Amino acid sequence: MTHILVPVDFSATSAAALRFAAYLAEGMDFDLEVIHVFDALVSATQTLSVPVREREQHRLEAELRSFAHKHTDPVMAVYQGRLETLPEVRCRAVEGVPAATLLGLSERSDTALVVMGGVGSGQGLRPPGIFGSVARNLATRGGCPVILIPSGYGDPVVDRLAVAFEEPADLRTFKPLLRRLIRGLHPSVRYVHVRDRDAALERKRAEDFVLVSFGPDFPSYTYAFDELPPGNVVDSLVSYTGERQIDLLVVGRKRRPFFNRLFHTDHLSPVVRKSTLPLLVIPFTTDEADDTDHSER
Numbered sequence: 001m002t003h004i005l006v007p008v009d010f011s012a013t014s015a016a017a018l019r020f021a022a023y024l025a026e027g028m029d030f031d032l033e034v035i036h037v038f039d040a041l042v043s044a045t046q047t048l049s050v051p052v053r054e055r056e057q058h059r060l061e062a063e064l065r066s067f068a069h070k071h072t073d074p075v076m077a078v079y080q081g082r083l084e085t086l087p088e089v090r091c092r093a094v095e096g097v098p099a100a101t102l103l104g105l106s107e108r109s110d111t112a113l114v115v116m117g118g119v120g121s122g123q124g125l126r127p128p129g130i131f132g133s134v135a136r137n138l139a140t141r142g143g144c145p146v147i148l149i150p151s152g153y154g155d156p157v158v159d160r161l162a163v164a165f166e167e168p169a170d171l172r173t174f175k176p177l178l179r180r181l182i183r184g185l186h187p188s189v190r191y192v193h194v195r196d197r198d199a200a201l202e203r204k205r206a207e208d209f210v211l212v213s214f215g216p217d218f219p220s221y222t223y224a225f226d227e228l229p230p231g232n233v234v235d236s237l238v239s240y241t242g243e244r245q246i247d248l249l250v251v252g253r254k255r256r257p258f259f260n261r262l263f264h265t266d267h268l269s270p271v272v273r274k275s276t277l278p279l280l281v282i283p284f285t286t287d288e289a290d291d292t293d294h295s296e297r
Contacts, residue, residue: 002112003031003090007102007134008064010036013117015071016153020278021115022075023156024147025087027184030112034068034091035105036060037098053095060093075156099134107143113177114138118148118272118279136272139281140253145177147248148272148279158278161187162246163219164194164237168209170252171218173284178219178250187247189223192240197230234270241277250280 006021008014018034025032038060068091076086094101106114118135139146163178165171171191182189193209195202209225212218226244228236241249253268272279 002110003033005102005105005111005114006032006034006068007098007114007116008034008036008067009117010063010067011117013149013151013153015067016156017115017117017149018068018071019075020147020149020153020156022072022087022089023158024113024115024181024185026076028180029087029184031088032068032072032090033111034064034089035102036064036093037096037101038093039095039097057093057095061091064093065091099137102134102138103142106138106146111144113145113147114142115147115149118150118275136269139272139279140268142281142283145280145282148275148281150276150278153278158185158187158247160190160245160247161185161250162190162192162241162244162248163250164192165252166193168205168212170284171212172215173252174250174282175217175219177282182220189220190226190244190246191223192226192228192237194228194233194236195230234274237271238274238276241275246277248278248280249275250282253281253283 004021004025006014006018008018021032024030038056068089072089102114105111116135116138118139135146135148139148158181161182163171163174191209193205196205213221226240228240237249237251240246249271251268251271268281272281
């Protein structure tokens with residue numbers, strides 16, 4: 001069955017990610033795969049033998065199972081009347097380099113979504129400080145949608161969902177996952193766009209939004225639409241989510257060609273750094289990015 005992948009480093013933010021993932025898995029009918037990626041040589045001064053590595057893996061998997069159930073069971077307990085539909089929780093410890101291992105797992109066809117601690121996580125002991133950079137790397141390069149959970153996040157809830165977009169056509173890419181999320185969790189939905197200073201371009205975008213919103217590939221037909229004045233996109237979105245008390249912000253990720261990356265500021269990385277609420281990053285395909293790529297405001 002398609003699953004949500006939850007990387008864990010045993011930090012408090014990993015615990016929050018587990019609770020959020022369990023909340024999503026029940027509502028969206030996904031299973032959970034909880035994984036800890038470890039490097040046996042990080043804290044060792046010599047090469048470890050195969051038996052020692054295997055014992056370390058078994059020890060970590062036992063600890064991981066305890067950690068995972070401690071934080072997912074209370075969420076699952078809410079749904080005791082539907083035990084037959086509860087998500088399966090699988091746990092495993094894997095030796096490897098966290099960034100490369102998780103990137104590979106994000107590209108598997110059965111990985112629907114990754115939920116993990118974002119900036120401010122990585123306070124666990126194996127090793128400390130690594131998850132912040134791994135999370136940003138996965139959000140900007142991963143092969144599937146990624147939800148980043150901020151440090152200090154509490155109990156999972158998605159009552160108010162905001163979908164930020166640049167081009168209305170981008171919203172078609174959001175449909176498969178967003179429609180499943182909206183049907184499973186029933187949040188109120190707002191589409192938000194920071195206007196360009198080019199009035200002619202914005203008139204065209206307004207026309208395109210009307211056409212897209214009536215098409216079969218629109219994620220949700222019950223929604224509010226908010227246009228924000230021209231300005232810094234990141235600051236506008238961060239202020240907006242606070243004012244509207246948004247529970248989950250959705251953004252797209254475009255894979256720009258190398259030379260475009262040199263000359264155009266990437267909005268995604270600053271949003272990842274500044275967001276204080278869960279952030280869902282949905283990747284576009286290369287073709288979609290080429291078709292809708294525009295210059296910086």
